[in-house]
Amino acid sequence: MKIAMMLRRGGLGSLRAFRGSFANFNFSIKTPSSPSPLQALAFGAAADVAADDLLLDNIPPVSLTAAKVEMEPALLQPRVVVYDGVCHLCHRGVKWVIEADKDKKIKFCCLQSKAAEPYMRVCGVVREDVLCRFLFIEGPGLYHQGSAAALRVMSYLPLPYSALSSLMIVPPLLRDPIYDFVAKRRYDWFGKSSDCLVLKEKELLERFIDWEELLDKSQSEL
Numbered sequence: 001m002k003i004a005m006m007l008r009r010g011g012l013g014s015l016r017a018f019r020g021s022f023a024n025f026n027f028s029i030k031t032p033s034s035p036s037p038l039q040a041l042a043f044g045a046a047a048d049v050a051a052d053d054l055l056l057d058n059i060p061p062v063s064l065t066a067a068k069v070e071m072e073p074a075l076l077q078p079r080v081v082v083y084d085g086v087c088h089l090c091h092r093g094v095k096w097v098i099e100a101d102k103d104k105k106i107k108f109c110c111l112q113s114k115a116a117e118p119y120m121r122v123c124g125v126v127r128e129d130v131l132c133r134f135l136f137i138e139g140p141g142l143y144h145q146g147s148a149a150a151l152r153v154m155s156y157l158p159l160p161y162s163a164l165s166s167l168m169i170v171p172p173l174l175r176d177p178i179y180d181f182v183a184k185r186r187y188d189w190f191g192k193s194s195d196c197l198v199l200k201e202k203e204l205l206e207r208f209i210d211w212e213e214l215l216d217k218s219q220s221e222l
Helices: 002-010 012-023 036-056 064-075 087-102 114-123 127-132 147-154 161-169 171-192 211-221
Strands: 078-081 107-110 136-137 144-147
Touching: 036 107, 078 114, 087 171, 107 114, 114 127, 114 136, 136 147, 144 147, 147 161, 147 171
Parallel strands: 078 107
Antiparallel strands: 078 136, 136 144
16 A cells, blocks of 8 residues: 555656566565566566556546536437427417428427426526527527527428528518517417417327427326
């Protein structure tokens, strides 16, 4: 143990000194001047252990939290719309996109479900942000909100709907105020529910990444 502490403090210089002193060390048993195979094996093993100790001391500790953060985005699905699940206007818009998206490119997730939390966390937004402007995660490191999110969703739909994405050339300073004006009044104009609205059509419900959670909620209310 003392030798290992000396090696840790002294670094490689101590290792060289240790090897030199070890080579000149006389065993208490009678041995020939040249080391036996057993002695050579013992010396090599001790030197290897000491060297490994030095190398391990130089390795920084692995952060499990950092590894989890890096792995999490890889598990998330692309082209996911996170929207206000209690908003009647949002619910109608989602249903319309599902029916127009024949190739099933877009997926959905209610803001109020637990499945939405990792998507918001990766994008660095909170629930209040998404209540004001819905969220569209297009891919790793690429997400949009508000009017930009709506137009990017349109770009994945077939013609003629995808042509509306050309409105991205309109500056956000002109697009977003219109979106925000409607968003702030959507409950008054179209109403809201106490919980996430659930689509009854099975083929439409399968487009939701949180469909199991939605079904559990709807069944518990019955």
